Amino acid sequence: MAVLLLAEINDGALAMDATAKAVSAAQPLGEVTVLAVGSSAKDAAAEAATIAGVAKVLVAEDALYGHRLAEPTAALIVSLAGGYSHIVAPATTDAKNILPRVAALLDVMVLTDVTAVVDADTFERPVYAGNAMQTVKSKDATKVITFRTSTFDAAATGGSAALEDVAAGENPGLSEWIEDKVAESDRPELTSAGIVVSGGRGVGSEEDFAIIEKLADKLGAAVGASRAAVDSGFAPNDWQVGQTGKVVAPDLYVAVGISGAIQHLAGMKDSKIIVAINKDEEAPIFQVADFGLVADLFQAVPELTEKL
Amino acid sequence: MKVLVPVKRVIDYNVKVRVKADGSGVDLANVKMSMNPFDEIAVEEAIRLKEAGKASEVIAVSIGVKQAQETLRTALAMGADRAILVVAADDVHEDIEPLAVAKILAAIVKEEEPGLVICGKQAIDNDLNATGQMLAALTGFAQATNANTLEVDGDAAIVAREVDGGLQTIKVTLPAIVTTDLRLNEPRYASLPNIMKAKKKPLDEKTAADYGVDTAPRLEIVKTAEPAERAAGIMVGSVDELVAKLKDAGAI
Ligand SMILES: Cc1cc2nc3c(=O)[nH]c(=O)nc-3n(C[C@H](O)[C@H](O)[C@H](O)COP(=O)(O)OP(=O)(O)OC[C@H]3O[C@@H](n4cnc5c(N)ncnc54)[C@H](O)[C@@H]3O)c2cc1C
Numbered sequence A: 001m002a003v004l005l006l007a008e009i010n011d012g013a014l015a016m017d018a019t020a021k022a023v024s025a026a027q028p029l030g031e032v033t034v035l036a037v038g039s040s041a042k043d044a045a046a047e048a049a050t051i052a053g054v055a056k057v058l059v060a061e062d063a064l065y066g067h068r069l070a071e072p073t074a075a076l077i078v079s080l081a082g083g084y085s086h087i088v089a090p091a092t093t094d095a096k097n098i099l100p101r102v103a104a105l106l107d108v109m110v111l112t113d114v115t116a117v118v119d120a121d122t123f124e125r126p127v128y129a130g131n132a133m134q135t136v137k138s139k140d141a142t143k144v145i146t147f148r149t150s151t152f153d154a155a156a157t158g159g160s161a162a163l164e165d166v167a168a169g170e171n172p173g174l175s176e177w178i179e180d181k182v183a184e185s186d187r188p189e190l191t192s193a194g195i196v197v198s199g200g201r202g203v204g205s206e207e208d209f210a211i212i213e214k215l216a217d218k219l220g221a222a223v224g225a226s227r228a229a230v231d232s233g234f235a236p237n238d239w240q241v242g243q244t245g246k247v248v249a250p251d252l253y254v255a256v257g258i259s260g261a262i263q264h265l266a267g268m269k270d271s272k273i274i275v276a277i278n279k280d281e282e283a284p285i286f287q288v289a290d291f292g293l294v295a296d297l298f299q300a301v302p303e304l305t306e307k308l
Numbered sequence B: 001m002k003v004l005v006p007v008k009r010v011i012d013y014n015v016k017v018r019v020k021a022d023g024s025g026v027d028l029a030n031v032k033m034s035m036n037p038f039d040e041i042a043v044e045e046a047i048r049l050k051e052a053g054k055a056s057e058v059i060a061v062s063i064g065v066k067q068a069q070e071t072l073r074t075a076l077a078m079g080a081d082r083a084i085l086v087v088a089a090d091d092v093h094e095d096i097e098p099l100a101v102a103k104i105l106a107a108i109v110k111e112e113e114p115g116l117v118i119c120g121k122q123a124i125d126n127d128l129n130a131t132g133q134m135l136a137a138l139t140g141f142a143q144a145t146n147a148n149t150l151e152v153d154g155d156a157a158i159v160a161r162e163v164d165g166g167l168q169t170i171k172v173t174l175p176a177i178v179t180t181d182l183r184l185n186e187p188r189y190a191s192l193p194n195i196m197k198a199k200k201k202p203l204d205e206k207t208a209a210d211y212g213v214d215t216a217p218r219l220e221i222v223k224t225a226e227p228a229e230r231a232a233g234i235m236v237g238s239v240d241e242l243v244a245k246l247k248d249a250g251a252i
């Protein structure tokens, strides 16, 4: 049993938290080889080599992999797939783009958002927006898996795996990168933050979202949003928490002006402590909240920010 | 250019899902079924391309039980021109895996030669988020998943994709596979006259065997369980009380 793990690398930087969580998820499956792909990947590879439990790091550094386009990256992974029983990655939008393509090229199914490893063939994953947990056993020769990072602890560092260069693969030449629109922020990253403060439609406008951001900054938290808040233009798409957005499980999640639709709960109900602030006492969010406060957010949130 | 839109019949997103007591799955008998919401967005986008003169024909495809023809009628009422139903299951509890769906779709792509296939990014029942990418692999086409905007420009499409860090814009050579994200558009409702008209639009019925695809699952569902319940919480009366509780709990 051997595992090939696609490291999460953005613009040459290793996403340590996501990658280390995938390493710990993959550990029971066999010896873990990390694959670092990018136009600059050497530094990220060296960092990945320090994750405890990593046996080897393959480095594919080439301009071809500049923006991790699915077609060349999937082709590379398939060319390296022989000898691995499992091909895995953290369940980021990057990996969700690439790994199903890899699986189909290998004529196997893909298992996405896996939350537990039962044995080398058997895995648990949520379905129906987390309203059911399915245990599935794969009959495929190669298992292709993305791991939901919010349910695994990050592997420790302190390792010193060897690095090995691999040559770039073919370029299918089907797609071309044009631009990235990435908002720079000093806040912690949403999926690895210890505290998340999220705002919903109740916040009412993009300007008023500043109330949410101020509370988040006071707590050193990341900012999240409901779909309604994103659709209404109060918050950018990458803040969406939920079934079809990001899944988070921080120590503290504060939901403000969010009703608690199942699609939102799917993305945050595994948080350790949930606080809900909503003016409607009937709001379903209170059913999952450890501490609920029925109040107008425009009064309660600034007061909370002040008193913390 | 033809546009192919795969639409899946799934449990309506408003229905509360019930796990069967014997752990064999989720109860889908007599529950409201609808078109997967991401697929409504896909149908809408295809119709808009036709309205803009960029597409010549919109073909909706569904794979599953016979009743999926209702879902296809909805697509036709929204404005799709014709539909293909591939019957591949007798029981609604039998979900066809993305790999098999992608194989059937790849065979249809070969027959119909669409310039664009627009899938949903994710089916809200199995939450797999895989079919579009798998179809792209099997056809050897480019893929642009999680589309926030889509612009067809000659023999290419420019797609802004919703990714973890924000938006990534890429250009894909046509034919290509695009999957929709929530912000791509707001799907229209079918008007009553269009629902009537849709009844007369062509709907071809096929089987998985017609395409020579084996739909036997690769993943055996061992069991389906309820998720862990959260312990009941408490209501606090004021911001001061909330701060005190959070301090007690060591959360701040
Ligand atoms: C396919 C699909 C995928 C989806 N994916 C997601 C997803 O990933 N994430 C997600 O979040 N949603 C998702 N949704 C949407 C989901 O169903 C809900 O529509 C959405 O979560 C509602 O957002 P909201 O709670 O902000 O808005 P609403 O439901 O409108 O709730 C607003 C809340 O604010 C409260 N409020 C208003 N004013 C104030 C005030 N002054 N003070 C205090 N409280 C106030 C109200 O009482 C209300 O409870 C999805 C839906 C579909 C169909």
Ligand SMILES: Nc1ncnc2c1ncn2[C@@H]1O[C@H](COP(=O)(O)O)[C@@H](O)[C@H]1O
Binding pocket: B005, B006, B007, B008, B009, B036, B038, B039, B042, B061, B062, B063, B064, B096, B098, B101, B118, B119, B120, B121, B122, B123, B124, B126, B127, B128, B129, B130, B131, B132
């Ligand atoms: N049985 C099916 N019939 C038609 N389209 C499907 C089917 N299954 C999946 N799809 C398409 O693939 C998308 C993603 O589904 P999934 O990969 O199952 O999450 C859906 O939004 C549909 O566009």
